[in-house]
Amino acid sequence: MSNSKHIHVVIFGIGNVGSTLIQQINMAQSNLQLKHQLQIEIPIITNSKLAFYNENGIENSWLIDFEKFSEPYKIEDIIQFIKAKKIKNVIAIDATASVDFVQNYVPLIENGFHIVSANKVANTLSYDFYEALRQSLRKHNKSFLYETNVGAGLPIIETIKNLYNSGEHIAKIRGVFSGSLSYIFNEYSESDVSFSKVLSQASKLGLTEPDAREDLSGNDVARKLLILARELNLKTEFQQVKIESLVPKKLNGKTNVQQFNARVKELDLPFQKRKTALSKNQVLRYVGELDVVRQTLEVKLITEQKQSPIGQLKGADSIFEIFTESYGEKPFVIQGAGAGKAVTARGLFSDIVKLSNSLN
């Protein structure tokens, strides 16, 4: 009999991040087996409507198999399949951006699933939901890991949590929290290309949310700030974040994502005006600031000096400046790709491995 530990991951969402995670897991199998005696199997993958099941674990042909053999599902079908096949050590991966899907977390936990999530929604609904979720995790002795919620693959949440738990006083966290907005303003400030073109490049690179207005409206950055605030035990609500939206009112609200994409050129003129107003040494940056002492959270577009650390950002890099008591006036800084399917999938993968260390 093999001594390997078997972990089973059910992947909800097979878009940019979910599909890359499948590739990364499949490629790492022999190494995980050899070095860690760990076998990660994927018995179910789903998109919003269809699920593909293979109790022995999906194979490299998963895309074709999904197209041929997937079937409509409800969350109860997934739970029932796992129970019927007596599959143990099960982790549900939320690689969706869905508000509806997070309502499945508690039923999943009650039925034996751990959760690893890239989706920020569960941590940014009401504080009551946040607490109820944690109560359910405690009651059923299950884990919920979500390092990719802030800074994609960068180790932000774990670092903040470790500092906080060790009694370090964190005064402020400031920076560029969005990989897509970083990419957009880095490219837009430096080149002659239109704003709508840069936005479409960011979307093609898989940096934006499925609906790019989530990024442009500041909501995605606001969620990240709120998640960090809650890690620091602030009982803050999303409505308390002061947000500067970059989406004109006429393209929000009543327009759907297709209508927005069709009219995206309407963003070009207002952004051209902001760019023209810049001097030679200035760039635009979309920043977030959590002031822990004042308990204020704010996200906004600013004009920044090119020479500053924030002004020097390149590509889709994020930067997190963390001001704490021990580090004094100079913050310690975490910087690197803040979005992208490869780094985000790798972040989910490392949460899976971390979680599997605590399973038998």
Ligand SMILES: NC(=O)C1=CN([C@@H]2O[C@H](COP(=O)(O)OP(=O)(O)OC[C@H]3O[C@@H](n4cnc5c(N)ncnc54)[C@H](OP(=O)(O)O)[C@@H]3O)[C@@H](O)[C@H]2O)C=CC1
């Ligand atoms: N891209 C990045 O750089 C980063 C992304 N994230 C987060 O990762 C998540 C996924 O992003 P990304 O892969 O780019 O998004 P995509 O739009 O590429 O993929 C989303 C997937 O989720 C599926 N889905 C939507 N609703 C549901 C549902 N209710 N149940 C099951 N599946 C559903 C979609 O299916 P269908 O096609 O049927 O709609 C699709 O397969 C988001 O929450 C995002 O914030 C976090 C850090 C960085």
Ligand SMILES: N[C@@H](CC=O)C(=O)O
């Ligand atoms: N859309 C997000 C993706 C990661 O959370 C971003 O741009 O940072």
